[in-house]
Amino acid sequence: MLLHLAVARTLYNGDTIFYAVSFILLMWIVKVLAWKPVTKMMQDRSDKISDDIDNAEKSRKDAAAMAEERKAALAGSRVEAQTIVKDAKENGQQQREQIVTQAQTDAQSLKDKAQKDIAQEREDALASARNDVADLSVEIASKLLQRELKADDQKALIDSYIEGLGEQHES
Amino acid sequence: MGNGTVATFQLFGLTFSVANLVSGAIVFLLAVIFVFATTRHITMRPSKGQNVIEWLMDFTNGVLKGNLPANEVRGYGLWGFTLFIFIFLSNQLGLFFNLMINGKAIVRSPTSDPVVTMTLSMMTVIFANYSSIRRWGTKGYLTSFVKPLWFFFPINIFEELSSFLTLGLRIFGIIYSGEVLLEMIWQLAESHGIFTMALSLPIEMIWQGFSAFLGAIQAYVFIMLSSVYVGRKLQEE
Structure with missing residues (x-):
């Protein structure tokens, strides 16, 4: 029995x-429980990270392109704004000149017209006054003629009349 | 004493030791609990447990990567990882949990028994030779023993044997001596009452810490050498 124990102690082959x-079983359990899911997750993560890096690179490029675009647009709009302001100034200038010219022309024509009217008016007034004077003088003459005429008076009258005629003629 | 007498029994014409069966089962359970607990919620952003197991996987993969051909590493990751946690837990078990009933060890480090360590190294040797056959075919495998010249055959055979022995005996020696010393410190503590108890407590703690460190190192060395061994079988001579 002792010998049996001694032999057994040296080699428990079981x-x-x-x-x-148990090692192979453990390997299988580890594979199912941990190895497969964790390895898969690690792979997924490394894929995701690499994707993210690619995407970040792409976004960076896009952003740079967009910034460039915006810069160009800004420069364009600045030029445009300058043109607009310049145009507006020119337009304004032109319009002002036009308005001033127009006003001057208008004023001139109004003035001319007014002068013409005034002259016409004066002419008319003179003409009518002359007619009135003629009528009046005829009337006065007729009234005077109806009075008794003395020789001197008659003479003076004729003189004055003739004088008046001369003046009338002159004017 | 952890390696004094061991209760054995016979089954199917094979001899089993109670201590190794119980300890092996405990290590097995601890390993299963570890991988189970750390992989409950696998997410893209790893949480605590997942970090631990991912770090361990990266670690063992890194060891394999250094020794195996780059295209073969993938297929051996699981083997390296399982081997590492199994040997690591085996080394640590006896340090923190040593149980004896009637002077017969029940729980101890399985790796403090040469039978267990030789089993592990034998598995590595078989696995390496199997990998070689899978990689080169039976003919290529057989001719690898007579390379570079026919008279290298005995040297190649001897190399297999020496790998088998060194791999198993190294870890056995270190873990066994660690436990023996712990046992001796315990005997010192018991010998003269409270005074020696107080004296040996820090010594025990220091040695336990050192053994824990050694156990981790040995688990690393074991998978390192195993992968070197497998790697050599897979590489073109």
Whole structure:
């Protein structure tokens, strides 16, 4: 019995099989529980990171392009704004000149017209006054003629009349 | 004493030791609990447990990467990882949990028993030879023993044997001696009452810490050498 124990103690060969089997079993359990899902997750993560890096690179390029575009647009709009302001100034200037010219022309024509009217008016007034004077003088003459005429008076009258005629003629 | 007497029994014409069966089962359970607990919620942003197991996987993959051909690493990751946690837990078990009933060890480090360590190294040797056959075919595998010249055959055979022995005996020696010393410190503590108890407590703690460190190092060395061994079988001579 003692010998049997001693022999057994030197080599418990069953343990070898036990450990081999349990190791293989453990390997299988680890594979199912941990190895497969964790490795898959690690792979997914590294894929995602690499994707993210690519995307970040792409976004950076896009952003740079957009910034460039915006810069160009800004420069364009500045030029445009300058043109607009310049145009507006020119337009304004032109319009002002036009308005002033127009006003001057208008004023001139109004003035001319007014002068013409005034002259006409004066002419008319003179003409009518002359007519009135003629009528009046005829009337006065007729009234005077109806009175008794003395020789001197008659003479003076004729003189004055003749004088008046001369003046009338002159004017 | 952890390696004194061991209760054995016979089954199917094979001899089993109670201590190794119980300890092996505990290590197995601890390993399963570890991988189970750390992989409950696998997310893109790793949480605590997932970080631990991912770090371990990266670590063992890194060891394999250094020794195996780059295109083969993928297929051996699981093997390296399982081997590492199994040997690591085996080394640490006896340091923190040593159980004896009637002077017979029940729980101890499985790796403090040469039978267990030789089993592990034998598995590595078999695995390496199997990998070689899978990689080169039976003919290529057999001719690899007579390379570079026919009279290298005995040297190649001897190399297999020496790998098998050194791999198993190294880890056995270190873990066994660690436990023996712990046992001796315990005996010192018991010998003269409270005074030696107080004296040996810090010594025990220091040695335990050192053994824990050694156990981790040995687990690393074991998978390192195993992968070197497998890698050599896979590489073109």
